[in-house]
Amino acid sequence: ETGVTQTPRHLVMGMTNKKSLKCEQHLGHNAMYWYKQSAKKPLELMFVYNFKEQTENNSVPSRFSPECPNSSHLFLHLHTLQPEDSALYLCASSQAGGLDHYEQYFGPGTRLTVT
């Protein structure tokens, strides 16, 4: 257990569905991240939130919409996804400031399949 939880752990959705992924961290961190991990590809950073403010958006398509209501919770809202969006979505958190925010703690991920 890393102190970062994600729900659901598995999700199958059709291309016309709308769903949300949830992440919660219990570490008192103030930066949170969404990553995408596809088969045989490096982890790709999608979004970064620092103190609830989005600071990075790595050219992610608008069908992915993040929301960070507070420093402990992070959501990824999904709509009209494509089959190539099927992947493991990982949430991470870290402490901001100095070098601490490079040590990121990851949740178990949500395995998403788009049919």
Add this chain to the structure above:
Amino acid sequence: EDKVVQSPLSLVVHEGDTVTLNCSYEVTNFRSLLWYKQEKKAPTFLFMLTSSGIEKKSGRLSSILDKKELFSILNITATQTGDSAVYLCATPSGSARQLTFGSGTQLTVLP
């Protein structure tokens, strides 16, 4: 563009063997290099290296950074089946909070 390259991509060894995993990087403004272990889902943090030549050690795992040659190695001695995992290295790139990851090394330790 910042880049992290890991080798080998996969490795199969027997219990008791010693393995060395490699990570080379090219980043505009180097800050640190991190190693993670990913077994099933969540990558778990192993080491963060900032200074060249100083070995970080945790049990049978150790890692060292060479900032001149732009690489790091992760050593695992007396491997066990529980060491089977994907080992990822990453470095902050671009803005301070972006981590660029390598593709990982899939290590399989056979009994």
